[in-house]
Amino acid sequence: MLMNLGWKGYVQNRTRPEGCIAERYIAEEAVEFCTQHLSDVSTVGVPSSQKMGVSKPLSGCTNTEEVLPYIEQHMIHIKTAYPKFRKRTKWLQDKYNSTFIQWLRFKVQSELEEDNHGISENLKWLAAGPNMAVPLYRSYLIKGIKFNIKAQDDVRTTQNSGVYLLAHTMQVASAKDKNPILSNMGFYGVIQEIWDLDYQKFTIPVFRCDWIDSSGLVVDELGFTLVDLSKIGHRNDQFVLASQVKQIFFVDDPMHRGWSVVLSMPNREYNDVIGDKVLGDVIIEYEPFTRGMPNVDTFDELVGELGGQNIRGGCEDIWIE
Numbered sequence: 001m002l003m004n005l006g007w008k009g010y011v012q013n014r015t016r017p018e019g020c021i022a023e024r025y026i027a028e029e030a031v032e033f034c035t036q037h038l039s040d041v042s043t044v045g046v047p048s049s050q051k052m053g054v055s056k057p058l059s060g061c062t063n064t065e066e067v068l069p070y071i072e073q074h075m076i077h078i079k080t081a082y083p084k085f086r087k088r089t090k091w092l093q094d095k096y097n098s099t100f101i102q103w104l105r106f107k108v109q110s111e112l113e114e115d116n117h118g119i120s121e122n123l124k125w126l127a128a129g130p131n132m133a134v135p136l137y138r139s140y141l142i143k144g145i146k147f148n149i150k151a152q153d154d155v156r157t158t159q160n161s162g163v164y165l166l167a168h169t170m171q172v173a174s175a176k177d178k179n180p181i182l183s184n185m186g187f188y189g190v191i192q193e194i195w196d197l198d199y200q201k202f203t204i205p206v207f208r209c210d211w212i213d214s215s216g217l218v219v220d221e222l223g224f225t226l227v228d229l230s231k232i233g234h235r236n237d238q239f240v241l242a243s244q245v246k247q248i249f250f251v252d253d254p255m256h257r258g259w260s261v262v263l264s265m266p267n268r269e270y271n272d273v274i275g276d277k278v279l280g281d282v283i284i285e286y287e288p289f290t291r292g293m294p295n296v297d298t299f300d301e302l303v304g305e306l307g308g309q310n311i312r313g314g315c316e317d318i319w320i321e
Contacts (some may be wrong), residue, residue, distance in 0.1 A: 003134075060212050066123045067104070075102050105129065121201060130197040137194040140205055142242050148209070149191050161191045163209060163245040165266070175309070188212045188227050188248065188262060195239075205242040210273055218259075225262040226253060302307075 011017045038135040079094050079155075085091045109126035111117045138152045148160040167185045170180045189209035197204045213233025218226050228252065250260035 008226060012079060067126065070104055070107060071100070071105075074100050077103070087250060090170065101129075117159070124238070125199040125201050130199050134198070135196050137196060139192045140242065141283060142197075143206065145247050147194065147242070147247065149194055150210075151192075159249055160247065162248040162250050162262075163189050163207065164192060164248045164262075165240055165245050188217065188225075188228065189240075191251075192238075194242075205241055206239050207245065209240050213236065226256065226259045228259055231256065292294070 010021045012020050073094065075096060078099070079086045082092075082095070085095075105127045108119060108124060112119055112124065118146045138149055140147050146160050147163070148156075148158075150161045153159050153161045165189060166184055168182065169185050170182055188238065189211040191207045191209050193208040195208065199205060209232040210232045212227045213231045215233075216228035216231030218231055220226055227250065247265045249263045251263055251267065253259045253261050
């Protein structure tokens with residue numbers, strides 16, 4: 001009868017058919033249980049892939065759009081609470097930076113108690129703050145570009161730790177300047193740590209970087225940006241969203257010891273299709289950090305002497321010593 005129930009293959013010892021079927025049935029139930037309830041556990045003996053899959057992070061644009069109305073409300077609140085400092089832009093900005101987190105948490109909690117508050121899930125978890133247990137990564141892949149921390153680059157021949165940030169920030173002439181100017185400013189840095197902030201429903205990857213001080217940044221007569229990586233500044237504001245930076249490379253300048261030339265990376269339009277292993281069309285576009293190459297008399301004299309012969313236009317110049 002047991003042979004007719006589809007369990008014929010379970011029997012290895014015909015003198016003990018019931019025992020064979022019971023052992024095989026228990027083994028299959030155990031495997032099915034592990035498959036359903038232990039799917040997130042890494043397999044022993046099988047090396048994990050370097051491209052670890054994670055949930056799609058919350059972009060910096062979405063984050064800013066949801067929080068932007070509260071940023072304006074908080075600034076109005078500060079000006080109302082401290083009328084004597086209404087015209088001191090730098091003081092207002094410092095006060096905003098030190099109090100906005102606590103104010104936003106209290107503001108969102110008070111609005112959640114009202115009916116029809118309109119608070120989104122993302123904003124609710126943002127105001128609650130991330131998990132205090134923060135995982136750190138040595139490498140992170142975002143938008144098809146791999147970023148490494150500096151310690152990872154030190155043991156490899158490749159370089160993926162350089163970043164560039166174009167920020168709309170406050171610029172002052174000196175510490176006593178009471179009339180700062182808001183404008184776009186570029187920052188060059190090296191990734192020291194990669195944090196993945198967990199907000200329960202989503203994650204936000206951030207980079208802790210060593211940013212180059214303005215005294216360690218120059219533009220030479222040919223338009224190349226040179227940085228001194230030993231001059232570190234902005235130590236009170238080291239973190240940046242991973243989605244806001246561009247990857248750059250630092251190449252040692254043979255002409256100026258201690259300085260490095262900044263090279264930009266081609267930007268790629270990366271289509272991240274969830275569940276699709278096929279990469280979409282990749283469009284490479286070069287975007288230099290310098291606006292253009294200034295006129296240099298040496299180049300004009302060289303062209304004049306050669307009469308324009310044997311010189312091909314549209315190519316990058318190569319210096320040979």
